Amino acid sequence: MRAAVIVFPGSNCDRDMAVALKAAGADVSMVWHKDASLPENVDLVAVPGGFSFGDYLRCGAIAAKSPICKAVVTHAERGGYVLGVCNGFQVLTETGLLPGALMRNANLKFICKTVDLKVETESSAFTEGYHAGDSVGFPVAHHDGNYTVDPEGLAALVAEDRIAFTYANNPNGSISNIAGVLSANRRVLGMMPHPERAVDTGHGGTDGQALFRGLVGQFAQA
């Protein structure tokens, strides 16, 4: 599998993301935000966490308008896979690839801790390595992770089984405890918690490995 990790000024989880993808067997290249195109034959684009453009205007807003994001949207529209984590999730909602928006945490605090998540669906390349109902521990580190979506949008997410992960104990006020959502074609996943920070025993947990292995394994079979 060929993966590209996008690097914005202010990204700080890009290398962690690359390490997690490589450990799962992906061939990874880093792509600068000013590039207007992705490397050829890329299967997966990962939009990493961090504070792209200093969170100016709104988290992810400026990054979503960068040259590379046009290519990412085209890639997704062609059926390519995209994973957005933390700031990457914020970027994906700002591009419109995923519904809703991430607002300031309800308690106004920056939250940095490992949280328990429930896997809500195993029917996606990202979550097929888990079982629906599994409990996994991923770190969160965000100030603006309070997911919101209008009632029609929420109804669609529920009806189409597009909620990938929920918080066991909602830390940030997200509607319906949502921690991660899938696109309609199930090939774009955005989530606030960091699976790439849970892939090595040195991280204190390896619950994220199944996400990357499942994703890369999808292409090994093909």
Added chain:
Amino acid sequence: MKARVHVMLKNGVLDPQGEAVRHALGTLGFDGVNGVRQGKVIELDLADGTPEATINEMCEKLLANTVIESYSVEVL
């Protein structure tokens, strides 16, 4: 020409920062503050004759996230 864009969270979207400000005002002894909503003001210095439709497009594409925010444009 100059234009001023006001960006506010839409009605019905909970504004935790506004709530915190409201509490702080109460702590200072200002009674009767029933609600606070916090938004942004963006001032644009534009080429003369920029149509208002173009400013609206700037708002739709970047300055406001219309999923959660509404905006109004004031040409000065």
